[in-house]
Amino acid sequence: MDTLLFDLDGTLLDTNPLIIASFRHTLGYYFPNETYRDEDIFPFIGPTLEKSFKALNEPEWKEMQAFYRSFNIAMHDQLVAEYPGVIEGLYRLHAKGYKMGVVTSKGRPVVEQGLRLFNIDHLFDVVITADDVVHEKPHAEPVELALRALGSTADRAVMVGDNDTDIFSGKNAGTKTVAVGWALKGRAFLEALEPDVIIDSMEHFEAWLDEVTVHA
Template identity: 50%
Template sequence: MKITTVLFDLDGTLINTNELIIESFLHTLNKFYPEKYKREDILPFMGPPLSESFSTVDIERINELIEEYRKFNIAHHDEFVEEFETVYETVETLKKAGFKLGIVTTKARNVVNMGIEFGRLTSFFDVVVTIDDVQNAKPHPEPLLLALKQLHSTPEETLMVGDNHHDIEGGKNAGTKTAGVAWTVKGRDFLAKFNPDYMLETMSDLLPIVGLKEL
């Protein structure tokens, strides 16, 4: 079936928030547990909801940790966030060609809106599903299926694009095609282990997959 709908993860996929996320975790963890956490300890925390990541640290202080993380993250958002090459042009091309576009993220809506605005992507997306909108985060299919319901699309005509195994597994669980992004902070080889249908070296690689001309 022809792809008519593309769902994207936000962090590490549409916008480069990797440094912001790493610095937010380092700030938070080292405030509560001085000198215990280093940069290389942060990668396993990236991807899941904050509640899940912080539950592995201290289940009694999850709310305190999340509050501190979000305070730092919002205050330093535009200082650390960057755009990825060809993302804006690719999403703009998809939109002009009539594709239905959505974002499915484990982030809270207020910070999601900051990221979408930073990436100049606000006008392109018909649906944005955040952690605030669902009971279950990716890789559970609920967020993807909610986005598809709002877009009036089916899994069979949909491609899920993301930088983490939660995105690939979430797509598979929802019945969509999947595309991993080779610029994932966890490394191309890590993401390839989850067998996405496609691996994008740059976002514009998406265009021929859905039947459009390359940039």
């Protein structure tokens, strides 16, 4: 096992407060008579903005997408936070020589903003965003594109994420799959996805990688 692919939002960076605030800001503007609780917004976390806004049967989905992104970018650095131990773990994995990539359903500009904000952009050899693919996660295409860019194969790779789109994209591409135990949607949600493992920390992930490598 020599290739590690990571989702970004909710996996490496705690962008959930930003995403929830951005959706609430957008939905509040376009549907002022509705009240949106956090749990009403959770289903929108994971899919692309296009898919989320189209699901509302809203003809103004492109305008809503632009409205969302304007707020999201403006508030990004104030609302995005670290998960305890995750960034330190990324540095350790990089030092061990793993090929590392990001596979996300976000657009490239805000992805790069987040990676630079926490000084982790140089840790990744490839970053695949929604702008790079025809079929977003859970389709295999984003993972397969990352593997080709890294010169790797599915049998040597792991897809790590916090959502069904991440786990199924990895499964569809033939990689092992890892769900992060700090996912917003909770452990029962993750267990139903049947990943190869649910990790509770980066140390747990490293130990699992060592075990998988020994038994490979």
